[in-house]
Amino acid sequence: MDDLQVEDVMTASVASISGEATLSEAAGTMHDRGIGSLVVPGAETGILTSTDVLGAVAEGRDPERTTVADLMTSPVESISVGLRLEEVAAMMTSYDIDHLPVRDADGDYVGVVSATDLRETIAR
Structure with missing residues (x-):
């Protein structure tokens, strides 16, 4: 693992969503794309993960x-x-x-690396 870098294991696409989208829409996007996080681009850059979604449901928040x-x-x-x-x-x-967005030298999002990506790499 000493020689491996982020670019060797990251998911080389970034799924994004608007901060105005509902939790229900975000969960649907994650499900449909088989991913565990969504980047929120723009002035208020952020990330939403499946753990955030589960926590909100556990707290009784309305996904709509x-x-x-x-x-x-x-x-x-x-x-x-x-x-x-x-x-x-x-x-x-x-x-x-568990998720870190990856940026290139220009600051553009180019991928995401997750704890699952790391575990799968270690298991090889």
């Missing part, structure tokens, strides 16, 4: 009235494509998060 902006984590921690996986694991542990 709760917006993504109500639940998203913002500001969002992000990483660069060249970061070593050990550094990614340390960040996830330090910040207690």
Whole structure:
């Protein structure tokens, strides 16, 4: 794992959603695309994860009235494509998060790396 970097294991696409979307819409998008997080682009950049959705449901929030902006984590921690996986694991542990958006040198989102991506890489 010493030689592996983010770009070797990340999902090379970024699913995004508006902060104005409902929790129900966000959950549907995650389900349809088989993903565990959505990036909220724009001035109030954030991230919504499946864990956020489950937490909201457990709290009894109405998925039709709760917006993504109500639940998203913002500001969002992000990483660069060249970061070593050990550094990614340390960040996830330090910040207690399971998903990190990946940005290129221009600051554009180019992917997402998840704790699942890291576990699958370690298991190989």
